[in-house]
Amino acid sequence: MRERELYKCRTLQLQDAVAARQAAACLAAIGIRSLPLPPMRRLVVSYSLLTHTLQHILLQLQACQIPLHDNALQHWHLKLLVFSEEVQLSNLSTPAPDTKGVQAFSRLYQHHPHGDYDDTPEELRHER
Incomplete structure (x- = not known):
C-alpha cells in the first residue's frame, strides 16, 4: 500500500453552524486537524x-455530544x-505473500532438458 493512501480527508455534515465550531475544538483537543465550514x-x-x-x-464527536446531520445517506457513507x-x-x-522471484524460475528452467526430447531407447532409434 502506498503511503499517500494512509492519509485521509473526510467531510462531515453537522447539525448546525455552532456544531461545526465545537467539533473543530473537540477534535483539536486530541490532535486531529480539522477545518470548520460553519455556513x-x-x-x-x-x-x-x-x-x-x-x-x-x-x-470523539459523540463523547463531546456534537450531533451529526441526521441523514441516511451520510450514515451509510460513514459506515462504508x-x-x-x-x-x-x-x-x-x-x-x-511469499513469491518466488524471476531468478528462481529461470534456474529451474535451465535444469530441464530442452528441445525435442525422445525417450525411445537408443537401439530402437537405429532400426527405423
Missing part, C-alpha cells in the same frame, strides 16, 4: 490512518468509510 454546516477532517481512524473521530479503513488497517498487518 455550510460541515467539518473537513484530515488525519493519518496510522494514528486515527474515522470511527475514533466519530466516537469505517469499514474500508478497517480493511486497510488489517491489510497493513498482513505479511506480503
